[in-house]
Amino acid sequence: MADLINELQLKIERLENEINFKNGLISILSHDSKEIFGNFLLLIEALEQKTIREEDFFNLLPQVKSDAQKNLQTVQDSTAWLKTQYGEFEIKSVKIMVFDLFQRLEENYAVKLKEKNINFYFKGDTNSFLHTDRLLLEYVLDKILNNAVKYSLPGQDIHLQYVTENSEDIISVVDFGTGIGEKYLYAIFNYDNPVFNGTAGETGVGLSLKIVKNFVSLMHGNIKIVSTENKGTTVSIFLPKI
Incomplete structure (x- = not known):
């Protein structure tokens, strides 16, 4: 009961x-x-x-x-x-090489990374792989990296790192940028949370992270954000290991 x-x-x-x-x-x-x-x-x-x-x-x-x-x-x-709400959309779990995800992100963000002189590194086993929906995961990582670049200062580093822990695949985007104040962090996924411009004046409405959380849920995973103001942010995606 x-x-x-x-x-x-x-x-x-x-x-x-x-x-x-x-x-x-x-x-x-x-x-x-x-x-x-x-x-x-x-x-x-x-x-x-x-x-x-x-x-x-x-x-x-x-x-x-x-x-x-x-x-x-x-x-x-x-x-x-x-696209995930109507029609014939179904979660399609496929084998994904994690380092391939990194290389795709690095290529897609080459211009933005160069504009801010940001170094983008991969941390983890380059032969590692996971199983989940590629479309959803690529969207999620794209939006998280976009925020990391947006709130990083010129010359800083960003890491994409992968580990396996407690039967979970954990992919994290780590930056050392402006970070998020504690009073805003708790409401990061709420619609009344303020939206800040990036370090180069980049704008947005804060919608991407809401959809990211929704997509992570569709993949049966969880998202965790750890951030300290003026020290940086780590956004981690926890996916069940298949």
Whole structure:
């Protein structure tokens, strides 16, 4: 009886998390879309009505571009999540070489790493492998590394490390950047948590980590974030060993 109650409580908790996630996603999409299109429309109308000088209009375009990039990222992240919710999506567990993941990330982030002069290293057995869904895992690691780069200072290091412990595969992205203050860390996956710009002014809405947590759950894993302000952040993904 106790086991049944615990199982029901877990199901209720998962449903509540799903509802909160969907409501938060709708709120972000609605707010951001209204904001960017509303601001852009006001700017165009001001130019047409000559209530703003052309020089001032063009000076504002970099901010419009930044807002558009942020909105596009939100749409892309939302699309990635939607693909897991409808249609024929199924978790496909395949053999994945961990070092291959590192090399793919290194290639995809070559430009950003070079721009900030960041060194990206792999720590672990280069012959190690795990079994899970490649699409979900690659998305998860991409978003975690993106944050690591965003909040790292020029010349710092970032590590992708892999270990096996207690029948779990553990993949971690370790950076030595700005870190997260303790008062913000506890609410990192909540929608009322503030979003900070990166060390080079990079912007975002904080949606990626919410989807990351959702995807890790789909892989039957867990995510843990350990961070100290001004010392760096370690984000670890714990996946059941198959």
